[in-house]
Amino acid sequence: MAFQYNVPLEEYKPGFVPSADLTVGTKESLFPGARYYVFEYVAAGEGKVKRKKRGVLYATNKVADNRTDATGKSLRSHFIQTAGRRLDQGMLVKEQPRLGVDLSLGYVNNVDHFYGLNISYPIFKPFYKLMSPKSYGKVPLQFLSLYLQGGLAIHKYDDLEKDYVGIQSNLWTLQNNDFPLKKEGKDGVMSISMAGGLEYTFYILKLFQFIPYAGYKAELSSFINDDASTRLKDNADENKYGFVQGFEAGARLGFNIVNNVRIVGSIGYSHIKYDSEKHSFGEETDFFNVTNVDNPYYLKRSPLVYGGMLKIVF
Secondary structure (H helix, E strand, O other): OOOOOEEEOOEEEOOOOOEEEEOOEHHHOOOOOOEEEEEEEEEEEOOEEEEEEEEEEEEOOOOEOOOOOOOOOOOOEEEEEEEEOOOOOOOEEEEOOOOOOEEEEEEEEOOOOEEEEEEEEEOHHHHHHHOOHHHHHHOOOOOEEEEEEEEEEEEEHHHHHHHHOOOOOOOOOOEOOEOOOOOOOEEEEEEEEEEEEEEEOEEOOOOEEEEEEEEEEEEEEEEEEOOOOEOOEOOOOOOEOEEEEEEEEEEEEEEEEEOOEEEEEEEEEEEEEEOOOOOOOOOOOOOOOOOOOOOHHHOOOOOEEEEEEEEEEO
8 A cells, every 4th residue: 555644634624615724735746636534533441542533635726836845834735524523633634545436326217217327437637647736726627527327227018008108299199008119029128328428526515515417328228028138139130229319417416424425316407319210119110110200218208317326435
């Protein structure tokens, strides 16, 4: 393990987003977004003491350039507290390097009830390595992340029929109670959702984060046999797949349960586009391409997307 810097907590400002100024800087390889833990030594009985974690600090882009300082003054870098209790002067602040990956598992609902996994990676560090430390303060990228998200939804015909029966439009009509998604020998539909983009974390309160995001989304769907095996085949096969793509944007609100575990809720807009000439699902009258105009599977879907997840910060 690389050497981890320890400094005493000297300047601490409580508030909605508490902050601290520490005597570390570029000479100690500090960069914006670096994580530090705050510890307190407490009595454990029988003359022993033990160390307890009291908070988490992240470096802002106000990093002191102390490589060539000859004034004798202790230059300080600025940190914000993102978790923990009120801190006191004299507590021990210790560098805690991040693995660099945040993992989330949760649920997204926009009619299709996707269960998925979200991975986010803070991409600021490579940018700052290419920059002069004197320019850190001009580029607030310390909480910018790349996110990748995947989801899975399995729809049984009984559930789909409840959602879509009764929908009438000039594009397609249910006739004689013949549900247009049904196909002989198939039990339902499986959809796989994939998305990726950028997100930025704003720490609006000590335990709360506001995270706007924007990215690209794609979805692939296929019939599922009665034995739950899938058939994702190309357009030459009778069991064609359905594919849609588009963009998504929205915001997440996170709340710290403990130092590195958060509950995150999200709400956003998901715009998907279907090309009926390139992709169909089954025969022309079976699934997507009912009248060769639009996609009945998506007629009831709202562009509003909401959900929740449990996030672990590594």
